[in-house]
Each structure stands twice: as C-alpha cells, then as structure tokens.
Amino acid sequence: MTQLPEDNSVKPVEQDKDRGNQLFPVFIKLNNLHTVLIGAGNVGLEKLTAVLKNSPRARVTVIARTILPEIHALASKYAGVQVVNKSFAEYDLNTADLVIAATDDSDLNNYICQAAHDRKLLVNVADKPDLCDFYLSSIVQKGDLKIAISTNGKSPTVAKRIKEFLNREIPDEIDDTLQQMSELRNSLKGDFAYKVRKLNEATAVLVESKKAKPDNKMFVRWLIWLTSIAAVGISVVSLWYREPAFQNYVENIDPMFYYFLGAGFVFSMIDGAIGMSYGVTSTTFSLSMGVPPASASMAVHLSEVLSNGIAGWMHYRMGNVNWKLFKLLLIPGIIGAVTGAYLLSSLEHYAHYTKPFVSLYTLILGLVILSKAFNRKPKKSADKIKKISLLGLGGGFIDAVGGGGWGSIVLSTLIAGGRNARFSLGTVKLSRFFIALMSSLTFVTMLNSGHWHAVAGLIIGSAAASPIAAKISNKISTKVIMVAVGVIVVAISLRSIVNFIIKVI
Template sequence: MNLLKENKTIPLTEVGDNQLFPVFLKLNTLRVLLVGAGNVGLEKLGTLVTNSPSCQITIVAENVAPAVAAFVLDKDNIEVLERSFQASDLDGADLVVVATNNNPLNLIIRQEARKRKLLVNFADKPALCDFYLGSTVKKGDLKVAISTNGKSPTMAKRIKEDLEQTLPDNVDTAIQQMHQVRNNLNGSFADKVKKLNEITEVMLTGNKPAKHFNTNYKLLAWTTIFLSATIIGVLLWHYEPGFQQTVQEVHPYFYYFLVAGFIFSMIDGAIGMSYGVTSTTFSLSMGIPPASASTAVHLSEIMSNAIAGWMHFKLGNVNKKLFKLLVVSGSIGAVTGAYLLSSFEHYNMYIKPVVSTYTLVLGLVILSKAFAVKKKKIGDKIKKIIPLGLGGGFMDAVGGGGWGSIVLSSLIAGGRNSRTSLGTVKLSRFFIAFLSSITFITMVNGLHWEAITGLIIGSAIASPIAVRVSNKISAKTIMVCVGIIVTLVSLRSLYVFIDKLA
C-alpha cells in the first residue's frame, strides 16, 4: 500500500506553525509493524489496540518486556518476533511505529521505510516522524484526536482529561439519533444539510450555559469570602481583645510565620497536601500550644483555600457531586474535632506529644507515598466518601492538618482523577477551615495572633502562584523533603517531651 509520496516539503521544525493534516485511518484494515517491546513499546501498543482492537500488528524486538508478553498473550491479531530488526520486516506493512532508543537503528528504519514509501512514527523523536500518535477521547462513535505538533504530549493528555469530563456521556446516543434522522430525511442534499444544521444548532444551544452563569458563580464566591471574613472579624473582635493589640504591635514571630506560610502553601499547591501538618509541626516547634496551633492553621487556610479553590473551579477541576459529599461530612468531623481539642486546652502538656505523634505518622505517610508505585485502577473508584470526609475532617481539626494527606491521597488511590480530586479537596477545605476556625475562636483563650496573621498573609500570597506552578515542580522531590522535615521535627518534639519527664 502506497501511503507516502516522495517527501519534498519543508521540515515541520522550519515552518513555525502546525502543518499537520488530521486524518482517521481505518487501522483494522491495515498492517502495523511495531519495532521495540519495552515500556515505550507497551505504551504505543496500548494506544494502537485501544483505538483499533482488531488491528493486525507485528512486533519485532530483541528483548520483549514481560508486560508486553502478558498484554499480547490472548490476542490472535498480534504477532511477536523476538529477534533483531530486518529490512524485510517492512515488506507488507502499511504503517510503522518505532519505540527504540537505538539511534543508528532508527535511522536505518527511516531510510528503509522511505524506500518503500511507508509512514513511520518514532517515539520521542518528532523530527524523524511522518505522523504522530495523538491523545484521543472516545465516547461511542465520537472520537476526538488531540495533537500539539509533537511539542508537548503531556499537554495533550491534560486536554484529553478536560474533554473526557466536558463531553456528556449521552453524546453517543445523540449521534445515533442524528444518524437515524439523516437516513430518514427526504429532499435534495442542500435541504438535508439545512435541516441537520437546524437540529444540531438547537442541540448545541440547549447545552450552552446561560451567559450569566459564570458571573453568578463569581459573585457567589466573592460574596461567600466577604461574609466569612466579616463573621470571623466580628467574632475575633468580640472574643479576642488581643486581636486589637496585635494590629498595633508587630511581634517578630509574625515575620517567621509569614515566610513559613508562604513556603508551606507553595508546597501544598504543588502536591495537594501537607500545609496543615507542616504548619502545625512548625507552630509546635515554636512553642505554640496544640489548640492555638490548629486555630492558626485553619484561620490561614480560609483565605488561601478560598483563592486556590476558586481558581481550581474556574479551571474546571472540581467534581460538584464529590464536593457536596466532602463538605457536609468533613464539616461535621471538623467541628467535632475542634470542639474536643478546645475542651482539653488545659492539658496542653499531654496533648502536644499526641499531636506530635500524629504529625510524625503523617510525615512517614508522606514519605511512603513519595516512593509508592501507584497503579491506577480504572472503574474502581472509592465509594465511601462520607466516612472519608468525617475521618479526614476530625483528624484535620485535632492534629492541625491532614485533610489533604488523608482525603486527597485516598481519593487518588481509590481511582479518582488526580486533578479534579485536588481541585475538589482544595475548595472543600475552605469550608472545613472556616467552621473549624469558628469553633476554635469561640472556645480557645489567648490565641497567638502573630502566628495567625503571618500564616494568613503568607499563604494567601502563595495560593494563586502555587496553583499555576503546581505542574512544573517535581512532586516526589517535594514530598520527600516535606516527609523528612516533618518526621525529624516531630521526633524532636517527642524527644523534648520525654526528656522533661525524665
């Protein structure tokens, strides 16, 4: 099959814009040669089979990875030749995909494929490619292909995730119905096109949100932030005379906590967790009692999570159904935990080592998650959201943190989308922090406002920045550093407590 004429065009890298011509190949009628059977080869193989399960594929590789061998075990349409590539392997092929890191071999395959007028795709080598295997979104007979001209496959995957959530599940039903309408229409071609345009225009208009939809949500968000800040301010003015003094005099601790709040919020924005545990650990190490430390953390989380949650909502990173379940259950758990911790305020000497033990455990959990190999199970999403919210909210209030470490990690481990889980947890945390703060303020005496104001301002400054840069930082590196710091500081606090007892 002659798929490629003599290529005399300017290379794509010299053109300056996207010159790709999108086509959909009937892959089930073609023969594909895949050279290479490692991890990259497995990824390419999965893409081919996912889009066309009955495609005829021949794999040539000196070493076949166990995962590839297991993948093709029950597939009669895939042949595996465990040997070196030969030029004759190209004979009879219609399409070639190369997944090796052997540059001399890649050039040989390209040269031999050119002789036979074959299209070739090379993994991670855009300059050598005649075509790209783009990300695809499939809803029944609807298939949308995405390409970034070989510049950023990661961005293509992000857009794919957005489309998978944006496109309604019943879109295939609409397509089938439109197919039946098309077959039953009478008249000229122009009349049929006009009628179909009218029908689809109504369908699209019906799915569009009202123009004032986003404006209403924006107004609701800012109104909520304003009212919550007003309520907190009134309560502070009524119950905390020290709040007025803090406004007049700036304690040196303010600057320490300002920097700490900024750093911890940036970390939290990158990995979606650890702000509470790092802030609480830092506060305890600075001599602040557990209840006051938890109050400082939750008050600072109100503004930072309002900002981060709103930005995630604008970016479409919030699952509304999941959000409602987490807010209700998490709020109940948080208020309960804050009430119990405040009630035992006079036993700070004994509560502090308990909280330090809790942060120590969270530090070890963060370390374990940094090195854990996660395998996402599609279709096996965590279902017990209410118990998760109750437990996460309670432990978050008692330990001054843990909502992200407990809830977010559980959602992701349970098969939930990582990006929408992060956005949903961030937005729900605003309400958890708000209700916890109200409980603490009305029950705890002598709050450390130098720490609270420092954390509030520092985290608020960092929040919008953290959302934007969260995809550009190595989450594993940050998690390792956070886990080590939290673990060491918690161990130090426990050592000091034991030393005093001795």
C-alpha cells in the same frame, strides 16, 4: 482573439495550497491489519509501545537480528505480537498492510522504504519525515475520547508539550459524558433533525463561555468574601472583649510573629504547589515553637480561612471546581471539623498529654507525604472512591484534631481513586475555606489562648502567598517538594516524641 481578464482572486488560493499541514488525519483499526515493524532497539521499542498502547489487540510482527529484552517482555503480554529473530528480507512484507522501519541503519531504512512502496504499502521511517507516508502522532486519551496531535514532522517536542497541556486541561470526567451522550442518542426517537437538535442542546454546556453563568459566578464570589469578612469580624470582636492579651498584642508585637509570618508564607506556597501539607507543616512548626495542640490547630485554621478563600476563588475562576464533588464534601466535612475542634478544645488543659499524640499524627502524615512523592500514579477511573461524604466527615474531624490533614487525606484519596488532579485540587481548596471557617469559630469561642503571634503570622503570611500559590499549582514539579516536606515533618515530629519520652523517663 479576446483576452480574458486576470482573476486576481484566485491567486491567494493557489498560493495557500502548499502552506500549513497537508496531512489528512485518520484513525486506523490496527486490529484488522498486519503491521510489520523492522528494528528491535530503543526506537523499535518506542514504536511498538506506541502501537500497543493505542491498539492492544493489534497484529504486529517484529523483525530484527538484535532484540532488546524489553521487546520480548512487552511481546509476551500481547497475543497479537510476534518477534522474529532474523535479518530483513523483502518477502517479509508480502503479508503486511503497514510497515514501520525503526533500525539504526540509514541504508537499510531506505531499502525497507523502497520495498514497501514497490508493494504499494504505507511506511513510517523513524526520524526521516521525508520518507514517511504516515506519522505516529502524540495521543491524548480520556476513555473513549482520543485526540491525535501532528506538527507535520517539524517538532515532536512541541507535540509532546501540547499533549501534556490537553491531558491536564481535559477532565477525566469527559468519558462519563461520552457514555451518557451515547445512551441519550440511543434513547432518542424522531427524525434526524430532531436528534441533532437534542444532542446539540445537551452538549452546549461543553462550549459555554465563562460569561454564560454570571449569576452563579457572582454568587460564589460574594459568598466567599462576605463570609470571610463576617468570620474576621466575629473573631476580632470576640477576642477583643474576651482576651486582654489580644489588645496588648496589637500594641506590642511579639518578635515570634515574624517567624510565623515567614512560615505561613512558605507553607502556603508549598501547599499551593502540591495541594496538601499546609496544616501538617504549620502544626508541626507550631508545636516545635511551644504552642499547645488546640491553640496550634486554631492558628492553622484561622489562617486557612482567608488563604483558602482566596485560593478557592482563584481555582473557581480558572474553572477547577467539580460542583457535585464540592456538595458531597462540604456538609460532612463541616460536621467532622466542628466535632473535632470541640473535642480538642475541651482537652486544652491536658496539652502536655495530647501533644505527643498530635506529633504522632503529624509523623504519620509526614510518612504519607513521602510515600505519595514516590508513588503518584493514580488508579484507573473505574476504581473511583464512592463514599465521598464519609471521606469528608473523617477528613474534617482528623484535620481539626490534628491541626491539618484535609489536603493530605481527602485530596490524596480522591487522586488515588482516579479523580482528575486539577479538579480535585480546586474543589478541595474551595471546600476547605468553609470547613476552616467553621472549625475556627469553634476554637475561638472555646479557647482562651495567648499565642496570637502564631495566629496573626500564619494568617498574614498564608494570605499573601495564596494568589501566587493557586496559579503555580500546575506548573511546578512536586516530587522534590514533597520529599523535602515529608522529611522535615517526620524529623520534627520524631524530635517532639523523643523529648516527651525523655521527660517521662
């Protein structure tokens, strides 16, 4: 008998069969099935919430002796949910298509599992992966796009973290892309191969590498750095010939410089974490240190030229810029900022009277920041703000007059209107560079300020913090920071207003 040679090439395939996640992913139309959920405690509530969040019209029967009030409250909002207050019996599964066991009794869960298998039904048993025929995955949803995440029952915590990552990285605008692709697909004429080719061409941008557009990347980089250098050059030359105080400042550094240096660094780090408040915190601090409103606003905007140029470039490199939104904000924002800077500079001689109004403005912004800290849920994408250019015009004007507010007003409005937080932050930062540049040039050409310690300190401090702040913008919990900033801004603004009232009286 001839012996066949060994085929070693088959062994790795055989060895790999039992490795990795063996689950087959499917999406089930629960609207057409009957799901029976046994258990109405905290675990049952979690399972029911997950089912209804993904399939609001699912038919679910909840069976349990003890039922949480939250179960009844949730069931009252969905017509397909029925709650039955009784002990489980095998006949409860006679009309079931899927079964979920979510009781805190291990023996009862085993009994439910066996009863389901006797009827050839698929069952999920909470916290018992070995007894499960299917798992309830962590879900990422952006409109019609839905992604299910499975760790093969090994670690729901890892699945949760991956869900958070994908929710952050996938823009909400992907749903708009899906709708447009659906319309394109329905409009295409021709054979199957032609349609596939056209759809592949239309979606190629979604998987384009960052190297696919080197010219655009190079253009933005040179635009930011050249305009930064030009702005610094114009400011230095103008100040050198028009301000003797500036020349003396170079030789004799005011000790106050170091206070503004530290303040600029701290405020820029806070701004990088929550996407707003640099202007309002810096202006509030400057006013409390005796700097007039127009000079305070000039100091803030000059410091923001370099810091926002760096931050905007970092966000651009990380792909955080929505270019359509950027174009809608830029020109109106510049017009509003230049107009506001001109108006405030013209009133510099009346700083004693304008200061309480600016303090009132920073007080309002402080209250806005506090309100955002406790209510950060964005609206649905269907409620997105439409008048972007008007928002940019008003935001630029108020920002220049009040020494800050571009982030607090524009970014908050965009996010509250349902826009993606990461893309909104990157776009607002980049547009802020050009707006701060133009308002700064307006201030410099109109003012004869002697508060260069504030200007230099804020410029150097904020520029040093900007690269770090851009990288941590998605990694820090913001609520505590926003509360602290809001309280400080409100307290200092109230102090300034009260002091003014006391002087008047």
